[in-house]
Amino acid sequence: MAWRFALMIDPVSDDDTRTDVADTFTAIDPAAPALTVGELSTQRGDGIFESIGVVDGHPQEVEAHLQRLAHSARICDLPAPNLAQWRAAVLFAAEHCGAGESVIKLILSRGVEHGPAPTAWVTAAEASDFTRARTDGIRVVTLDRGYTLDVPARAPWLLLGAKTLSYAVNMAALREARSRGADDAVFITSDGFVLEAPTATLIVRHGDTFLTPAPNAGILHGTTQLSLFEYLQAQGHTAGYSVIAAADLADADAAWLVSSVRLAAPIVAIDDVAVPHDVVLTAEMNRYLLSPRD
Amino acid sequence: MAWRFALMIDPVSDDDTRTDVADTFTAIDPAAPALTVGELSTQRGDGIFESIGVVDGHPQEVEAHLQRLAHSARICDLPAPNLAQWRAAVLFAAEHCGAGESVIKLILSRGVEHGPAPTAWVTAAEASDFTRARTDGIRVVTLDRGYTLDVPARAPWLLLGAKTLSYAVNMAALREARSRGADDAVFITSDGFVLEAPTATLIVRHGDTFLTPAPNAGILHGTTQLSLFEYLQAQGHTAGYSVIAAADLADADAAWLVSSVRLAAPIVAIDDVAVPHDVVLTAEMNRYLLSPRD
Numbered sequence A, B: 001m002a003w004r005f006a007l008m009i010d011p012v013s014d015d016d017t018r019t020d021v022a023d024t025f026t027a028i029d030p031a032a033p034a035l036t037v038g039e040l041s042t043q044r045g046d047g048i049f050e051s052i053g054v055v056d057g058h059p060q061e062v063e064a065h066l067q068r069l070a071h072s073a074r075i076c077d078l079p080a081p082n083l084a085q086w087r088a089a090v091l092f093a094a095e096h097c098g099a100g101e102s103v104i105k106l107i108l109s110r111g112v113e114h115g116p117a118p119t120a121w122v123t124a125a126e127a128s129d130f131t132r133a134r135t136d137g138i139r140v141v142t143l144d145r146g147y148t149l150d151v152p153a154r155a156p157w158l159l160l161g162a163k164t165l166s167y168a169v170n171m172a173a174l175r176e177a178r179s180r181g182a183d184d185a186v187f188i189t190s191d192g193f194v195l196e197a198p199t200a201t202l203i204v205r206h207g208d209t210f211l212t213p214a215p216n217a218g219i220l221h222g223t224t225q226l227s228l229f230e231y232l233q234a235q236g237h238t239a240g241y242s243v244i245a246a247a248d249l250a251d252a253d254a255a256w257l258v259s260s261v262r263l264a265a266p267i268v269a270i271d272d273v274a275v276p277h278d279v280v281l282t283a284e285m286n287r288y289l290l291s292p293r294d
Helices: A040-044 A062-075 A083-094 A131-135 A168-179 A223-234 A246-251 A279-290 B040-044 B062-075 B083-094 B131-135 B168-179 B223-234 B246-251 B279-290
Strands: A003-009 A025-028 A047-055 A101-109 A119-126 A138-144 A184-188 A201-206 A209-213 A238-242 A254-259 A263-270 B003-009 B025-028 B047-055 B101-109 B119-126 B138-144 B184-188 B201-206 B209-213 B238-242 B254-259 B263-270
Touching: A003 A083, A025 A083, A040 A101, A040 B040, A040 B101, A040 B168, A047 A062, A062 A083, A062 A101, A062 A223, A083 A101, A083 A119, A101 B040, A131 A263, A131 A279, A138 A168, A168 A184, A168 B040, A201 A223, A209 A223, A223 A238, A223 A254, A223 A263, A223 A279, A254 A279, A263 A279, B003 B083, B025 B083, B040 B101, B047 B062, B062 B083, B062 B101, B062 B223, B083 B101, B083 B119, B131 B263, B131 B279, B138 B168, B168 B184, B201 B223, B209 B223, B223 B238, B223 B254, B223 B263, B223 B279, B254 B279, B263 B279
Parallel strands: A138 A184, A138 A263, A209 A238, B138 B184, B138 B263, B209 B238
Antiparallel strands: A003 A025, A003 A119, A047 A101, A101 A119, A201 A209, A201 A254, A254 A263, B003 B025, B003 B119, B047 B101, B101 B119, B201 B209, B201 B254, B254 B263
């Protein structure tokens, strides 16, 4: 991975109305030490993040990502991020992204242990080449997420709707998928409903209707999925939310995992069983997702 | 919190038999930047840790902690830690701890994104003063952990038996407890069995018998609990493991949360209902836990 840029942010409060936040940014060398060992992001995975796709220097769907950052902060009892400050940081980082595809990450950590304030930073790096996933597709396995569909609403301390830095389980699920000869995983509730992938949102197609699992406290609202639904609706398709039984997954006419950087990856096999996919529509989707979107 | 010491470790492989590992250690300023923003510990909570209590420079139960570090590494597919190297690092850090109570933390991270190797470090800091929790006791609330007792065994990718850096849920549970006027939480399975506290092990007493929830893939084996059970057995008590129903918690003659640094904290209320506690026995337990133990 090639770094492009990194920036430490001195977070100002949500109600700070200053218009020039440049003096709250400090550009840093992304390969040089910048965080102390007391960081709670590193000791406890205690913080939140966003990953924003960047195409030829244009950061995609910035507002949706900022809104989700604020949403995660509320769930995690972190100070509300000043979105104007974060927006400026994203645009500043995007200026360093150059041509091609990049990824900008926003990280808001609870700060240093017993410290007075959160720590925050933004990085920009060259994106991996996902051409193969986008064109040849991905094989997925279904993995039990361990809880039933009703758990997130009744146990908010499980933080199931927040994009926290505690992603060890998501990473373990990806390793499990690879150990089974697959590329990715789809999490299923213990009572048999589809949730999401460790780092992506699932979309299934039945005829002319595109569905994604109903976002509840247990599923992240997918920024790329939201954008893609707008596109599909503009093309005359129906797009919406539904409770999707895992047993119905294999019956779909097509299915994708969509995310901010890999974009739309068509699913070609579920638990080692080949499923239909649509080469032409997938190419259209990715053409749209690679076009500048706000 | 006052830092005492920090050390970056260049991890050597498990089968490396060198006897002098001093040149793999680099003492660092714990308050100065030491980690890069690419660290997967900070981006993904992707790594494991141990917290070791230190009394007057003596690190307690080092072997049990090292064994658990190795256990967590296996669950997380991390390279097996060279325990001789980690043992030497603990002893080196302990030399800087001085009088009173300290805590040594061991952290093994998956490393920098796309990097070649894990990163590892050890910190030593002055322990908080837990006198009040040890003597006056703690109020706890029970919180649903969201999964049933049988989940950890069938879904190892949930990493429920590993001490990972993805502790955001544990921290959220402590905040939830405090928002309810309590000091700590006890996690309960969705089907009503007692698990553990976010950062401690539960021990309940019925007459002359001391029980802790049966360690399975979903509960960390408590190093302090193991040591305390040896002590209690040496005193003629019975100590063992059991599946404990949450409904039976309030019927215990006494209950404690035990951990490496806070040691034995007697539970004085569960979900706002006062429960009996044993001042004399608790003092004996903590006297033992503060004595040098290997």
